Amino acid sequence: MGELVRFGVAVDEELLEKFDKLTVARGYANRSEALRDLMRDALVQQQWQANEEVVGVVTLLYDHHARSLEAQLTDIQHKYHEQILSTMHIHLDHDNCLEIIAVRGTGRQIEELATKLIGMKGVRHGKLTATSTGRGLR
Amino acid sequence: MGELVRFGVAVDEELLEKFDKLTVARGYANRSEALRDLMRDALVQQQWQANEEVVGVVTLLYDHHARSLEAQLTDIQHKYHEQILSTMHIHLDHDNCLEIIAVRGTGRQIEELATKLIGMKGVRHGKLTATSTGRGLR
Amino acid sequence: MGELVRFGVAVDEELLEKFDKLTVARGYANRSEALRDLMRDALVQQQWQANEEVVGVVTLLYDHHARSLEAQLTDIQHKYHEQILSTMHIHLDHDNCLEIIAVRGTGRQIEELATKLIGMKGVRHGKLTATSTGRGLR
């Protein structure tokens, strides 16, 4: 773990007051915690833009009755087995499945994989969520 | 399953041509599939805004060394056990954990739960991804 | 103008180092300036969610040959004259117009107005950009 450092920030009184109210409303323990979150969020965005190694989550909603869709989704996942960390599958009701796939790779690899999965015939809704490997985000 | 219906769309030639190139680039089987995806995406957004029953995915990145964080995350999840469908946990490296929580409830309930989890001291990055129960999204 | 206050933030060394690189890459004069920007951005989001008085920009791209579109856009703008601050119009080429409308009101009023304008037949692309009246954002 890196060392904790402390630095000063100069802010207008009124901005700080409003920001403090917001951090309470969002359930943060304190101002530093809220600021660290904003800093990390800016860094995660930049890591994806710079094509660094990142972690992502692909969320797929589909009807498991769709012909051969499950087999095709599995096929694609095997082609990208080096990027796929784990998959969670939930039966939402008689028809609908939620499949959540944790992935790791460069931003570009993961966007390519997500595009393929989300574009499959029978997938009703799909999203790629960007997060980080956590390195340097303490 | 509902019945398939067919309807006509009038579009300028040039717009259609460009859109067709885009659907190929994104790996869609055909134009209808790409359009259905855009329609569903608009509907999912509207379901969240209207506070209907929805499905979401909370993605958390945290350091499992953070004091009592895991216990607190579990505590919160138990309070919302009616909204939580399932949780997947991945050990990214010696320090970093990826926790992915599938949730179901009204848009507001889920946003409240996500805000609590993401705001916890020790969570390095958090995101809420919005999807749908799949009803009416065929 | 409010008074400037100074407060300390505790951050892991590595996070701070990465954040500093990011602020340089984005052209900020210093770390405080970058942090103030993140704080204000979080506040602007919250003002819109809370339906407070806000400022927005509606961007419309349209073909001025579209029958009666200009007259209809003007009509709508007159109905909302209390919310509309000013309008800028740019002739992009022989066909395409860019119309940029600065608006002020509650989040809900402005979203209603933007939805009407963007949904007009003939508008090729439209966006609502959220900003603030500036009060309390120093």
Added chain:
Amino acid sequence: MGELVRFGVAVDEELLEKFDKLTVARGYANRSEALRDLMRDALVQQQWQANEEVVGVVTLLYDHHARSLEAQLTDIQHKYHEQILSTMHIHLDHDNCLEIIAVRGTGRQIEELATKLIGMKGVRHGKLTATSTGRGLR
């Protein structure tokens, strides 16, 4: 103007019904108009990613009392005069100015310009809105 073409889309009955309700709620004249909007929005996103020539709007909120800010903003704008189409300035109150700058260039040029403007000391809030030159978006 290109020719209007008509094509058929196959959609599940229930999806179409829900989508039709949404188009009415959003004030669209008909289903084709709503679908064209979704198609154009997907194209605009892709034009920006592909670094094509695009049109954008930079929205800046700032305090005109900030020392030498106005002069610096003007300086930057002159350096990018080939990209800047027009600027609208609104005096929101005694302190706050809203400046809206219409720009045209490659996605990368415009992002560079926007980053410089938004990062200036004294700018309280800034946003870049992406739209298109309108070519091929009929």
